[in-house]
Amino acid sequence: MTTTRSxxxxxSxxxxxSxxxxxxxxxxxxVPITGSTxxxxxxxxxxxxxxxxxxxxxxxxxxxAAFDHAHTALSLSDISRRAGLTLTTTHRLAGAxxxxxxxxRDTSGTYHVGLRLWEIAALAPRGLxxxxxxxxxxxxxxxxxxxxxxxxxxxxxxxxxTEWISGRSAVGVHIRVGxxxxxHATGVGLALLAHDxxxxxxxYCAGPLASFTPYTITDPVRLRRVLAEVRRTGVAVxxxxxxxxxxxxxxxxxxxxxxxxAAVSVVVPQVDAQVPALVPAVRLAARGISRASGWRPEV
Numbered sequence: 648m649t650t651t652r653s654x655x656x657x658x659s660x661x662x663x664x665s666x667x668x669x670x671x672x673x674x675x676x677x678v679p680i681t682g683s684t685x686x687x688x689x690x691x692x693x694x695x696x697x698x699x700x701x702x703x704x705x706x707x708x709x710x711x712a713a714f715d716h717a718h719t720a721l722s723l724s725d726i727s728r729r730a731g732l733t734l735t736t737t738h739r740l741a742g743a744x745x746x747x748x749x750x751x752r753d754t755s756g757t758y759h760v761g762l763r764l765w766e767i768a769a770l771a772p773r774g775l776x777x778x779x780x781x782x783x784x785x786x787x788x789x790x791x792x793x794x795x796x797x798x799x800x801x802x803x804x805x806x807x808x809t810e811w812i813s814g815r816s817a818v819g820v821h822i823r824v825g826x827x828x829x830x831h832a833t834g835v836g837l838a839l840l841a842h843d844x845x846x847x848x849x850x851y852c853a854g855p856l857a858s859f860t861p862y863t864i865t866d867p868v869r870l871r872r873v874l875a876e877v878r879r880t881g882v883a884v885x886x887x888x889x890x891x892x893x894x895x896x897x898x899x900x901x902x903x904x905x906x907x908x909a910a911v912s913v914v915v916p917q918v919d920a921q922v923p924a925l926v927p928a929v930r931l932a933a934r935g936i937s938r939a940s941g942w943r944p945e946v
Contacts, residue, residue: 706732710740711749711760716825720757777909777940778810781900784935785812788913791928795914798900798936799835802827804851806836806910829857831864834885834895835910841877842899842907848874862887882926883910887917894920898933903941911936 701709713721713729721729727737741758744750748763768775781798789796789812798810805827830836830851840851852867852874864870877883885895897912911933913925 780939781936784932788932800909801839832888834883834897834912837883838897838899838910841874859889860891896925898929901937901942
């Protein structure tokens with residue numbers, strides 16, 4: 648695929664896209680970002696805000712937020728519709744982002760996320776840097792189990808997966824690097840939430856708890872009990888929460904000051920899961936990553 652960092656003005660003059668922008672102007676602002684539940688989250692930019700009242704940074708972020716795992720390649724009119732912006736504004740912003748490298752445009756006129764964003768994202772301490780520290784321990788965990796191994800960090804009310812090693816014959820999971828899921832529905836999420844401060848835990852428990860299977864924890868009372876058990880044992884066991892055939896065992900990863908900064912997990916078929924055998928392996932991996940991150944347990 649050939650890419651370029653400059654958007655041509657001819658694209659904004661095409662009759663078809665101009666007609667699309669005119670015909671959809673009344674409804675474009677209410678079109679939500681759609682995509683797989685496993686890999687997307689609602690935009691932080693209010694979709695009901697009129698374009699005229701949205702700041703320049705908001706409009707730029709809306710263009711970037713138009714892309715997700717289910718929509719990795721978009722035409723200019725696609726971006727316009729999903730961002731809730733006029734075609735003219737979208738063309739101008741996409742051109743600026745392309746010139747800077749945040750977007751790339753191929754010979755067909757389709758836009759993709761640019762490598763410049765990857766360069767910036769690689770600087771995040773909870774992203775690539777943590778992944779590089781953790782990878783040897785994740786590989787050891789995979790070799791000892793030959794099951795799906797995952798590393799995740801928290802972002803608000805969700806977990807974001809920063810690494811995933813898939814077993815060739817392991818249970819299928821709806822996970823990829825960058826995927827997001829609610830905290831209560833995953834083992835890594837429970838491990839992270841259980842070590843949050845009590846006020847934040849209570850606020851999460853009191854909020855809506857999304858359901859994905861008949862077994863997903865949606866009762867706040869039950870969730871509080873589960874979190875207390877995670878704190879007591881040091882591991883989180885999540886059974887049939889997102890799919891009804893998988894079980895996850897997770898443990899928290901600590902940073903230099905002892906605060907929980909990430910979580911590691913192994914996901915196995917629920918039907919023949921040997922939890923007692925998995926717990927020590929997951930704990931060992933979490934402890935190794937914690938030490939590599941600078942954590943020193945009290946003697």
